[in-house]
Amino acid sequence: MIHRVLPLILPILLLFLAAYLLISTGAFHWQDSAVRTTASPAKRKVIILLVDSLIAESLEQLVRRHEVPALAFLLQKGAYRRDMISSFPTMSVTIDSTLLTGTYADQHRIPGLLWFHPDEQRTVDYGDGLRVVWKPGPFQWLSDSFYRLNQQHLSKQTPTLHEELAARGYTSASINGLLFRGPRTHHFGIKAVTSLKVQGPDLLALGGVAKITKQALPDGPFRSMGMNNDYTAQSLIALVKEKRLPDVTLAYFPDMDGELHKHGPASLEGVRKLDQQLQSILNAFGSWEEALDRHVFILTGDSGVTATHASKEAALIDMEQLLSGLSFYRLGTQKKPENDVAVAVNGRMSYVYALSERVSIQMFIDRLAPEKRIDLIAWKDQEWIHVLRDGKQLSYRTGGKELDEFNQRWELRGDRDVLKLEARKEDGKWFSTAYPDGLRRLHSALHSHPGRFLICTALPGSEFAADGAPNHPGGGNHGSLDASDSFFPFAVATNGPIPEPPRRVVDVKAYILSLLTGT
Ligand SMILES: [Zn+2]
Structure with a gap:
């Protein structure tokens, strides 16, 4: 979504961030406890694979060419919609807020990646996760990106998927999701220096800041501090292998967005790499069929991408x-x-x-x-x-x-x-x-x-x-209201019956709850 890197300042800021991480490695929040017992265990656990800027044309083209076996498997095993309607503006923070709350921006109150805040008298800039070092400086960026977005700006009147799941006795996890507000308190930061108290789901992974596995992960300054597909895939695999998957897991895959901004919507390399990551995830269940026996996989993009003129x-x-x-x-x-x-x-x-x-x-x-x-x-x-x-x-x-x-x-x-x-x-x-x-x-x-x-x-x-x-x-x-920015692919895969997916992302939260409760 955003690549606003200041070339001269970047090395200095990277050094700063590296030091920040090194000093604090031992202090970052890590969650190894088993999630609390599910009050009413779901028959099938739900795994949401949220792929930033996944577009239908590329996905379908590679499936037809037999180049992406894991994606082809998921598309064949359930329902597929190539024209799910996004939120507006078609920017990840607004769309993900809609996905998590089941409301548009007039209710969830995240108007865009950038917007002028009348009370704060400044433009809020959520950045692009932990991927880039940010013009106003890392402190502002960390707090805007994650703290204010989740804890202050996202309306308290609109319960998130994680909050509603907890209220119904279900457990959930968020891996690298930009929006993650939930019922349980977590601490980010360096103990005794600075610590941000945030509310998240039962299990919360967010790059180098919060991890859900002890294993080594690609979360250094040269790997976007962990905001990358490999980190997400490895964290999800760890939950599967350690049998710690909660009822619902949202795993966010950020890599495709940057690639399509750079090379345009016709670029296919990101989809091929995604497929390799999905193969590893499916393999972790023993066999791909077993994965679908007791789980519902939701593969979803978040917006379209429109080619920008070369000149x-x-x-x-x-x-x-x-x-x-x-x-x-x-x-x-x-x-x-x-x-x-x-x-x-x-x-x-x-x-x-x-x-x-x-x-x-x-x-x-x-x-x-x-x-x-x-x-x-x-x-x-x-x-x-x-x-x-x-x-x-x-x-x-x-x-x-x-x-x-x-x-x-x-x-x-x-x-x-x-x-x-x-x-x-x-x-x-x-x-x-x-x-x-x-x-x-x-x-x-x-x-x-x-x-x-x-x-x-x-x-x-x-x-x-x-x-x-x-x-x-x-x-x-992307960003506009136009069809080219608004439609994205959405697939639901499982062994067994599943209800027809909705047509709009604003209706997806209710759909996910219905998968668990059968209503
Ligand atoms: Zn983008």
């Missing part, structure tokens, strides 16, 4: 140029009285904030609308959402008489083609193939946090640039 000029929408002359808030600082505008780039989506009375949303719209590579511009006015595309406008609000395909009620005014809404022949319900669940997802992002702001998205091939945001000309990116 920098064609690819990058320079927000600082489009809004030139205004005083920009800068990432890593506190807002200053003279600041007029903050731009929080989320790949192919951007939040643009009016920070002073000198500027207005209308002023931003006038500046941004002429840019041909901007697809949608959306803002809210009281309960109404307004969306502009190609000079046409749609306005809508919740309630009303119109139903969409997910039975959500709307009042619609203006040009429905703005979100490419079509009425279903059989019942007249609105759907959009171009912007799947677009009304709801856009509404959720505009209600995800307070503030005067608009949202814009980029046409395929383009992405936003501002304030040192990472860009990927010649590679790929």
Whole structure:
């Protein structure tokens, strides 16, 4: 998702992090206790393999070519959907929050990887797990990435999968998941120097910071401090071999995302490597069939990836140029009285904030609308959402008489083609193939946090640039509401009957609970 490395500072920060780890190796939290007895043991344990940026075309292509036996096995043994609908913006922290809470950003309150926090008066920047060293510095980054994300910003009103499992007497684990809030207290950090108390599931693995096995793991500074597929696979294998698997395990595989940002969505190498890791995991059960006898495997991506134009000029929408002359808030600082505008780039989506009375949303719209590579511009006015595309406008609000395909009620005014809404022949319900669940997802992002702001998205091939945001000309990116960023593959594999998977990631949490409880 993010590769914002400052080449000059990087070696120094890596040394710092290496020292930090060496000093503290003995003090990091390690959990070897068996998880507590399950009150009502599940018949089949669930293992969620969450693969960042796994895309259906690559997966299916390699399955057809017989190059990925483990993935082919999982796809053949149950239900497969190639068009699961993501959250919005299509960025991992927002999507994973949706997966874990079963709500969109208007309820879980994680608006994106970057967003301007009105109470903290600064742009929150969750970074990309432990993969990169971060512009505002490692302390800010560690606390934003994991502490604030899980313990402060993620709404307490939306219980996570781990919390709901515990309430029903089930146990769970999270391995390298970015979102992991759960019922049990864990301690991160160096005892007597600094320690962060966090709430996680029964078993919590997070790179070098928290481990669930004593065995050596690839978690050094040159292996992204453990935020890599090998660490995740080896930790999961350890749980299997030591017979410590809880009822539900969420294992997050981060590697593919960076590869597809760099090389674009057509790159296949990440899927081949993933398959080798999955082979090792399946082997740990004795045989692959045995693995499916007593377990349900869920293999899931989180968003699509759209190819970015190779030419920098064609690819990058320079927000600082489009809004030139205004005083920009800068990432890593506190807002200053003279600041007029903050731009929080989320790949192919951007939040643009009016920070002073000198500027207005209308002023931003006038500046941004002429840019041909901007697809949608959306803002809210009281309960109404307004969306502009190609000079046409749609306005809508919740309630009303119109139903969409997910039975959500709307009042619609203006040009429905703005979100490419079509009425279903059989019942007249609105759907959009171009912007799947677009009304709801856009509404959720505009209600995800307070503030005067608009949202814009980029046409395929383009992405936003501002304030040192990472860009990927010649590679790929996501973030937008477009189908190319929104659809991802989802497979459920087991020996035995399984219910049909839902169509949207927001419905996956309820689906997982139903697998355990049979309701
Ligand atoms: Zn990404």
